[in-house]
Amino acid sequence: MTTATGIRRGRLGESARRPDGGPKVRGQFAFSSDLFAEGMLWGHLVRSPHAAATIRGVDISEATKASGVHAVLTADDVPGRKTFGLDYPDQPVFAWDVARYMGEPIAAVAADHPDTARRAAAGSSSARLRSATSRM
Amino acid sequence: MSDLITYALKVNGREREVVGAWLGENLLYVLRERLGLPGSKNACEQGECGSCSVLIDGTLECACMVLAGSAAGHDIVTVEGLSPDDGELSDVQEAFVAEGAVQCGFCTPGLIVSVHDLLSRNPDPSDLEVREAISGNLCRCTGYGRVLAAVRAAQETRQR
Numbered sequence: 001m002t003t004a005t006g007i008r009r010g011r012l013g014e015s016a017r018r019p020d021g022g023p024k025v026r027g028q029f030a031f032s033s034d035l036f037a038e039g040m041l042w043g044h045l046v047r048s049p050h051a052a053a054t055i056r057g058v059d060i061s062e063a064t065k066a067s068g069v070h071a072v073l074t075a076d077d078v079p080g081r082k083t084f085g086l087d088y089p090d091q092p093v094f095a096w097d098v099a100r101y102m103g104e105p106i107a108a109v110a111a112d113h114p115d116t117a118r119r120a121a122a123g124s125s126s127a128r129l130r131s132a133t134s135r136m
Numbered sequence: 137m138s139d140l141i142t143y144a145l146k147v148n149g150r151e152r153e154v155v156g157a158w159l160g161e162n163l164l165y166v167l168r169e170r171l172g173l174p175g176s177k178n179a180c181e182q183g184e185c186g187s188c189s190v191l192i193d194g195t196l197e198c199a200c201m202v203l204a205g206s207a208a209g210h211d212i213v214t215v216e217g218l219s220p221d222d223g224e225l226s227d228v229q230e231a232f233v234a235e236g237a238v239q240c241g242f243c244t245p246g247l248i249v250s251v252h253d254l255l256s257r258n259p260d261p262s263d264l265e266v267r268e269a270i271s272g273n274l275c276r277c278t279g280y281g282r283v284l285a286a287v288r289a290a291q292e293t294r295q296r
Contacts, residue, residue, distance in 0.1 A: 021233035024241030025225060025248055027175020027215035031241075034174040115160060 041070055044117035046107040048099030055097060058107055063123075068116040074107045143208045147171060148217030154204065163207050164188045164199035167214060175215040175245045179274075186273035189246040189253075190214050196253045198272075215245035218252055228252050228290045237286035239277035247273045251287050259294055261287075 023029040046058075060072040075082050075096035085091045095104045111117035139159035145152050145166070152171050164181070167173045167190070177187035181200045188199040191213040199214075218226050225233065228251045238244050247270060254261055254269035261269065266287050275283065 018233060018236070018238055020241065021238045022225065022229075024238050024244050025229035025232045026219050027173075027177075027245040027248075029241055030174075031177070033178060034168075113158065114165070115158065 041110040041112060042114040042117045044109050044111075044114070044121040045105045046109070046121045048095065048102060048104040048106055050099060051102045053099040055095060055099060055106065060107065063109060063120040066111075066116070066120050068112045069109060069120050070112065071110040072107060072120070073110075141205060143205055145171070145204070145207055145212060146210070147173065147212045148214060157204070159205060161204050162200050163190070163202040163204040163212070166204040167199060167212075173214050173216050177242055177245055179242060184274070185243070186246040186250065186270075187243050189249040189273065191249060191253060194256075196250060196272075213249075215248050218248060226252070227293050228255065228286075231286040231290035231293065232283075235282050235286040235289050237278060237282040243273055243275040243277075247275065247283060251290065254287070255290060255294060260291065 020029055058074050060074065063069060063072045073094070075092065075094040078093045081089065082094075082096065083090050083092050093105070094108070095106050099106065107121075109117045109120045111120060140156045141159050142153065142155045142157070145154060147167070154166055154170055157166060157170060161170075162181075164176055164178055167176050168178065176190055176199050178200065179185045179187040183198040183201040186198065189196055190199045191197070191211075192202065192207060193210050219229060220226065224230075226248075228248055232238050232244065232248065237247075250270050250273050254266065258265060258269075263284070266284060270280070270283065270287070
């Protein structure tokens with residue numbers, strides 16, 4: 001048996017210290033939710049309350065008018081193909097004709113404060129986004 | 137948005153002013169978005185996951201469940217306030233890195249705060265006490281094995 005000589009330590013088989021460990025234990029590592037850009041808005045989704053439903057219409061008029069709301073998006077706003085996916089691009093960005101599971105996205109609200117977006121999406125107070133879904 | 141208020145919070149030993157904030161904001165939002173302290177993480181925002189754990193007057197709390205204005209006049213410590221000023225890591229932070237208890241790292245700040253809280257109350261916890269102390273911190277990467285090893289290592293360092 002021969003023994004290799006002159007091999008430096010610190011390669012294969014070494015127990016390496018995690019390079020991003022320090023920032024992560026200090027709370028200094030920037031995850032996607034920690035990134036910032038000027039003019040960023042808060043988003044909130046309107047989701048189907050039903051596991052299977054026909055969408056008769058999505059009324060965004062009041063949500064759009066609410067103070068602090070910058071945009072309300074539905075399937076109508078998706079340019080080009082309205083579905084996505086890797087091998088089978090068949091998942092709707094937003095459901096438009098039927099909702100196929102409880103929680104399926106139907107619309108998205110963008111606002112200057114997370115609570116404004118939530119309120120607009122929830123259809124409470126002055127900002128109302130009615131998503132007329134019914135069980136099939 | 138109505139009900140805008142201005143108040144002061146004492147965070148990591150410093151008085152910080154929160155200006156023109158909505159009354160309904162939770163402490164996690166104010167720490168992250170208004171005071172530039174993003175170390176506390178927002179994962180569930182319903183007090184289930186422990187990623188936003190902070191100490192308020194020495195008591196471990198989920199910052200997302202605390203009305204920010206109600207924390208005025210109390211002593212708040214976040215993960216950013218646990219490292220020594222010299223740029224080194226705390227003993228608990230060092231143990232987490234050395235023992236491989238950090239993976240994606242999203243739950244890590246909350247765990248660091250929880251373990252600091254545990255060891256300050258109980259310098260010699262049993263395995264069961266360690267498990268109970270971190271039971272409010274959900275981690276989906278590590279399986280907790282390396283986290284438990286890190287707590288044990290920090291505990292042994294303090295006893296030396």
